[in-house]
Amino acid sequence: MMKMKKKMKMIEIVIPFKTPTVNHLYGQRPGGFGRARFIKPEARKIRKKILELIDELPRCMINDLPKDRQLKVTTLIHENWYTKKGEVKKKDISNREKFLIDSVFSALGIDDKFIFEHTMRKVQSDEEKVIIRIEQK
Secondary structure (H helix, E strand, O other): OOOOOOOOOEEEEEEOOOOOOHHHHEEEOOOOOOOOEEEOHHHHHHHHHHHHHHHOOOHHHHHHOOOOOOEEEEEEEEEOOEOOOOOEOOOOHHHHHHHHHHHHHHHHOOOHHHEEEEEEEEEEOOOOEEEEEEEEO
C-alpha cells in the first residue's frame, strides 16, 4: 500500500518493504579486465516494484514537484534495529542511499543532482518499510 501527502510541493512515498543494501545489489563477474559488476536479479525486481509504486501516484502530485530547484530529501528506514539480546544490529543505512535515490528519482523524472539536503534516519519498528519525503528546499 502506498500513501502520499501533498503539502507545499512535498510528496511522501511509502515503500512497504525492506530495500537492499549496496552489498546485496551487485554481483561481480570473475576474470576479465576490471571484473564487470552487474545488478543482481533480486535488486532488479525490487527496483521494478519501486517504479510500479511510483507509477501509481497521481500525475498531478508528481508534476507539482519542482524538477529544476533545490530539493530536500528525508528517508526514514523502518526496521527492527535490535537483536534479541537488545544490542544494536550491525546494519548500515547509508548503504541503501544510492539505490533508493536512483530508483525513486528516475521514476519521478527528476535529476538527483537537485538534492541539496538528504537526511536518513533509522526508525525502530517491527514493520519493514521505507518512507521518502521530497520537498522543495
